[in-house]
Amino acid sequence: MKTREKILYASLALFNEEGEPNVTTVDIAAEIDISPGNLYYHFKGKGVIIIALYEQFEAELVDILNAPLVQLSVEDRWIYLYVVFERIYAFRFFYRNQTDILHRVPELLPRFKRLLNRKFRNVVALLTQLREAGVLQIGDDELGIVSENMVLLLTQWLTHVQCRADDLSESIILHRGVFQLFSLIVPYLASEHLGLYDDVKRIYHDNVS
Amino acid sequence: MKTREKILYASLALFNEEGEPNVTTVDIAAEIDISPGNLYYHFKGKGVIIIALYEQFEAELVDILNAPLVQLSVEDRWIYLYVVFERIYAFRFFYRNQTDILHRVPELLPRFKRLLNRKFRNVVALLTQLREAGVLQIGDDELGIVSENMVLLLTQWLTHVQCRADDLSESIILHRGVFQLFSLIVPYLASEHLGLYDDVKRIYHDNVS
Structure with missing residues (x-):
């Protein structure tokens, strides 16, 4: 190296x-x-190191966010979200001191905003696809609000969970994050797709027990 | 003084x-x-100042969390949540550097965990009351998951929103936070209480426009 x-x-x-x-x-x-x-x-200096690490993180995350998501099975979508959380976990120092770092390295602020915006657009696109496929029944306003909550959860889950429970393994932290994410769309499942929720619960329990 | x-x-x-x-x-x-x-x-030293400020914040928030919530109108509940966000906003330095502060002032970690736990129990109690009053239709598992998402939103909204939009006024930031919070329980409204969602939208638009 x-x-x-x-x-x-x-x-x-x-x-x-x-x-x-x-x-x-x-x-x-x-x-x-x-x-x-x-x-x-x-x-x-440290600011330059932080920028280099952020660039690495951004490149990895954008690659993942670009993956085509249509026609994935529930399991595949689970794994996809798990991978997104895993990359955030790998660079968790950034999220855990986000405000302070963005204050000290102000060049990052517009980039980080763009990344959050991109996450938001990705989530909106995903939910729109699921709605078109008849999986979700959700109005336009609600779709935006739920997407915002999903982006917030994606971004802040790791900071949150460290104060909520002790000594959780990385894997449990990430699977719980994915489960909380899915839970945000569950109430909008069309009645003929309610079985999806049972699938999600099964995948969750298979992975955390 | x-x-x-x-x-x-x-x-x-x-x-x-x-x-x-x-x-x-x-x-x-x-x-x-x-x-x-x-x-x-x-x-x-600064650590002692941080602890004194935290104690002040904790005392104020616990007072608010102890307020009886049953039989409040939608408007009153809205104001209640707004006040909770307002207190968090008044001490936002703590939330915005939460991880770092808890690392440097480790005496605060158990107290902050207890406060989050208390918030969680309050939210669970509130949703349980609403379920018993027939306003919400929600199973026990979902009630726990939604409550966790509500605590996360309460705790991380301010950190999140600063990266999402520029130059929002304090009042709009807080009203948007309350709206996002309400949105988490909207899908569980019993059909005869769906009008509540229209009330919530009206209060929101009255306050941000």
Whole structure:
């Protein structure tokens, strides 16, 4: 692994574990056993490291969000949402100190807004497809409101869950997140698709027990 | 106002405006024109100030959460939720850097967990009352899941909305939060209470337009 990648890899691990505000560039250099000067040669400060990590996260997430979603089975949709949460989890330091980071690295704010907007449009497109396929019965206004709640849940679930329960494994945290997400559309299932809710409950219980 | 109260008042304003990690005790002392030594006489560091502010917030919120909610009109419930959001807004620095603050001031973590738990129990009690009054049709499992989503929305709405739209006034941010909260129970309204949704939409549009 090149030094640049080593730095990014170690930064991500330290940020996630100890919280980004508590990690200095000196800590990062010490972790991979290089001099602070060598680190500075690659990254002129922590802000630049945060931007590089954010770019990596954004690229991965946009790839996932671009995946075609029509005609997926319930299981496949479950896995898809799980993967979205997993990528957020991999870069959780960013979400957990979102306000503070966006304040200190203001270049990220417009990008992060665009990413949230993209998530919102993706969710709206997905629910619209499900409505056209007759799976959901939902009006336009409600579709927008439910989509906003889904984006909020996607974005804030990890921060929320850490204060709600102790010692949950990563897998349980993520499966519970997916379950909460599905629960937001369950009340809009068309009556001939109510069986979907039983499928969702089954997948959830298979994965957390 | 006594010096101690002046310090807390100025700290809250600065934390909310500039983000708690960006404000030092020296900044706070300068703001109210006292020496850092005088500030230190009252509070031995920023952690102690944060705990004092948290205690103030907690006491206010618990008072509100203890209010009897049965037999309220839709308008009164709307105002009640608005007031809850308003108190959170008044102490928003805490929510916006929640993870980081809980890491640096670990004494707060168990208290904050208890507060979230209390919010959750309050929401469950409220939905149970509405179910018993025949307003909601909702099973036990769903009641728990919806309550969790409501607590998450209450807790994370302010952090979320700042990345979603620019330059919203405080009042619009809070009314939108209340509307999103109501939207979570709308699909469970018993058919003879569907008119409640129209009331909610009317109150929302009266307040944001």
